[in-house]
Amino acid sequence: MSQKRKVAILISGRGSNMKSLIQAAKNQDYPAEIIGVFSNRADAGGLEYAANEGIQTGVISHKDFDSRESFCEALDSLLEEWGTELICLAGYMRIHSDAFAEKWTGKMLNIHPSLLPSFPGLHVQQQAIDAGVKISGATVHEVIPELDAGPPVLQAAVPVLDSDDADSLAARILKVEHKIYPLALKKFIEQSANDDADAAEQESLIWPQ
Numbered sequence: 001m002s003q004k005r006k007v008a009i010l011i012s013g014r015g016s017n018m019k020s021l022i023q024a025a026k027n028q029d030y031p032a033e034i035i036g037v038f039s040n041r042a043d044a045g046g047l048e049y050a051a052n053e054g055i056q057t058g059v060i061s062h063k064d065f066d067s068r069e070s071f072c073e074a075l076d077s078l079l080e081e082w083g084t085e086l087i088c089l090a091g092y093m094r095i096h097s098d099a100f101a102e103k104w105t106g107k108m109l110n111i112h113p114s115l116l117p118s119f120p121g122l123h124v125q126q127q128a129i130d131a132g133v134k135i136s137g138a139t140v141h142e143v144i145p146e147l148d149a150g151p152p153v154l155q156a157a158v159p160v161l162d163s164d165d166a167d168s169l170a171a172r173i174l175k176v177e178h179k180i181y182p183l184a185l186k187k188f189i190e191q192s193a194n195d196d197a198d199a200a201e202q203e204s205l206i207w208p209q
């Protein structure tokens with residue numbers, strides 16, 4: 001792919017999925033470049049890693065705003081300033097305003113530590129253990145206004161062992177998260193490029209031009 005897509009990553013914490021995306025994007029053939037890392041928390045561990053990688057970082061605290069809408073507007077302005085084309089949520093713990101989610105629908109991915117549509121929301125690994133499932137995993141999905149409900153892009157499964165607690169299951173799932181997020185972003189970008197080409201071809205068939 002000649003033109004790399006400009007991707008911003010949004011985090012709220014340690015950012016291990018962010019790291020796997022940053023590392024993947026170093027590959028010359030990878031179809032995305034990471035142009036910025038944003039956090040709603042100044043103490044997010046991933047910010048320092050991104051800065052050390054020479055990636056611009058931005059912090060806006062949601063606590064400085066009196067509404068979800070105004071916070072998301074400030075975030076949106078920053079992302080536009082960066083020239084963002086696609087957003088990857090990676091442990092980003094804020095719910096978007098509907099306006100923000102609608103604007104970025106089709107351009108925003110998230111990673112979730114279960115096989116959606118099973119176990120959306122929080123305390124996901126505990127939900128899986130409580131349900132007694134024998135397989136869980138991770139899902140990279142498109143983000144739509146409804147939480148954890150957008151179409152999956154890629155999933156990977158892991159076993160749930162009888163001896164697991166939420167932490168041991170989370171660690172097993174996290175390993176596959178790091179593998180599938182870069183693959184899913186690549187797949188998503190290539191798929192969108194194919195869709196654009198198909199649309200252009202269809203338009204060229206419309207008569208009269």
Ligand code: GRF
Binds near residue numbers: 015018
């Ligand atoms: C991951 O388990 C991800 O699936 C979930 O939050 C966690 C973030 O971990 N959304 P990290 O910050 O990427 O290490």
